[in-house]
Amino acid sequence: MSIGQAPPGSNVPTPPSPAPIAMDVVERVGNTMTLSMGPQHPSTHGVLQVVVEISGEIVEKLEMEIGYLHTGIEKTCENLFWTQSSTGIERMDYLNPLGNALCYMLGVEKLLGITEQIPERASQIRVLLCELSRIASHCVWLGTGGIDLGAISTFFYTFDIREDILDLIEVSGGARMHPNYLRIGGVNGDLPDGFLVKLDALIDKFPIRMRELRTLLQNNPILRDRMIDVGVIDAKEAVTWGLTGPSLRGSGIAYDIRKAYPYSGYESYDFDVPTRTEGDAYARFLVRLDEMDEAMRIIRQVRKRLVRPGPIMIDDPKIAQPAKETIALSMEALIHHFKIVSESFRVPPGDVYQAIESPRGELAYYIVSNGNNRPWRIRTRPASLYNLQALKVMAPKNLIADMVVMIGSLDPVFGEVDR
Amino acid sequence: MPSSQQPSIAGSALDPTAVRPDLDDADIVRVSPSDLYETLVSLRDAGCSMLLDIGGVDYLERAPRYDVVYHLLAMPLAAASVAQIGRPRRVRVLVGVSEGEAVPSIVALWPSADWPEREIFDLFGIAFTGHPDLRRIQMPAQWVGHPLRKDYPLRGPATEATPRPAFASKSNVPAGTPPSGKVAAALQKQLARMRASDGASS
Secondary structure, eight states: OOTTSOOTTOOOOOOOOOOOOOOTTEEEETTEEEEEEOSSOGGGSSSOEEEEEEETTEEEEEEEEOOTTOOOHHHHHHTSOTTTHHHHHHTTSTTOHHHHHHHHHHHHHHHHTOGGGSOHHHHHHHHHHHHHHHHHHHHHHHHHHHHHTTOHHHHHHHHHHHHHHHHHHHHHHSSSSOOOOEETTEESSOOOTTHHHHHHHHHHHHHHHHHHHHHHHTTOHHHHHHHTTSSOOOHHHHHHTTOOTHHHHTTTBOOOHHHHSOOTTGGGSOOOOOOOSSOSHHHHHHHHHHHHHHHHHHHHHHHHHTTSOOOOBOSOTTTSOOOHHHHTTOHHHHHHHHHHHHHOOOOOSEEEEEEEEETTEEEEEEEEEOSSSSOSEEEEEOHHHHHHHTHHHHSTTSBGGGHHHHHHHHOOOHHHHHO | OTTOSSOOOOSOSOOHHHHOOOOSSOEEEEEOHHHHHHHHHHHHHTTOOEEEEEEEEEOSSSSSOEEEEEEEEOOOSSOBOHHHHOSOOEEEEEEEEOTTOOEEOOTTTOGGGHHHHHHHHHHHOOOEETOTTOOOSSSOTTOOSOTTSTTSOSSSGGGGGSOOOGGGGOOSSOTTOOOOSHHHHHHHHHHHHHHHHHHHHO
């Protein structure tokens, strides 16, 4: 007896069978068939609807629908203080919140003209946390990308690393994912005791975990078969479609903003920009794996510099909140605290384009200030949006089964695409 | 205040781009919409091969009211090392657009302009002539208004004009269908027993 049928002997009337659901998901036109994937599809890494025109199993054409996660963060930021906007901005690319915040802070600091005054230690902490976030973000990509291909155990290996990194972020900023730890002019509070011990443990553990991951995945015949020659995009097309980050470097162009337009002292660190020339999903996969190692190389260098203590916030009472213990003792500190909290500070008029290298590519904010205490406009350049758009040129002539591999290889984050 | 019903229009008629100090983030070119296409073609031919971004800004009290902001980057079109790329040239092209004025679409120059142009159309209401598929991208298709305009209300009855999407009122079960299933049947039984005992006692 199935659920829904009346039990024998009872006088409950049998309900009418539900009306059949209209099958408007599949439509046939001529020799091709139009198929809708998503938006609630586990393999699309978020809410993405892809309408694919297939001939047999070959993708002929595709259209994408985005905007399911549109939350109007840019509009919200226009009505918040300069100091408050970072809360929303951290939530755009939710796998790299600290990178988003850093990009915004750098832009505002440029408008304020205080870029040169940011303490060295604050920049070091920012670089450390951003590189940790890069590894954590690539861990999510590798874990979920592995699940797409049936390699479920990868997920547990990568999320083990990510958990350690989120612990470190929690220790430093107080929250796991959106700590709002970076501030205009520096960072909020120095690293606590015990942070470096935890960091050292991760630095020791990471190479072992990476070796395991590479053994599991890199030469795995199933993975190679699924990824090699899938979603190929050559250098010229990658540039005209605006690809950045690992997706562009998988096509051979070593464009990395940390090298091209260095910020936060990246020019003083020794690291390489991994590239591949094949331009397929496997190339992007290898580039990201190498990038995780390079990020750890930077982290080890920052670790050596972090032993020197120093200020972590700019010495300007108009921008930096006074230390809590001074508020009870100094009238001026109390006034400055009150002013910053109640009406923030004013930023000189002007516009600036500030870009950073996020795990997905060139993340940039075009910030316009009209001299007020709120931003006039914050335009995001979302790397995921441009990377994802290139699927239109990447997917045709591939198998429908490889769609998830291609979407995964571009690593889109829909918080950033839709904002 | 951030939560006010009215949009906050702080500051006077403005053009921050005119008073900006040199921040050395990009070369700046300001053109009129009629010269835009030729300017972008010549910049592309001069090596600015990548369209980084297209954004919109609403200055409300300024004439022309909007700015459409293009960012271009000089990228090599073949495999290149870090040293070969160096510090690539970045160009910002600003176009002042009046209310109701259209901007030529550059999808033919850079296919990646498709989505950002649709986004500006959606959120600012600026039309792009020659765009192959100009429709809303972030907001629902039936939406009324352009949310990133400065005179768009932050809160209020903006949803009255926007009908609920069809799927929200769609159900597989016809209205008035009695609940089914084992739990429902047990409840019905219980209810019947209670009614019977009520009837017996009264």
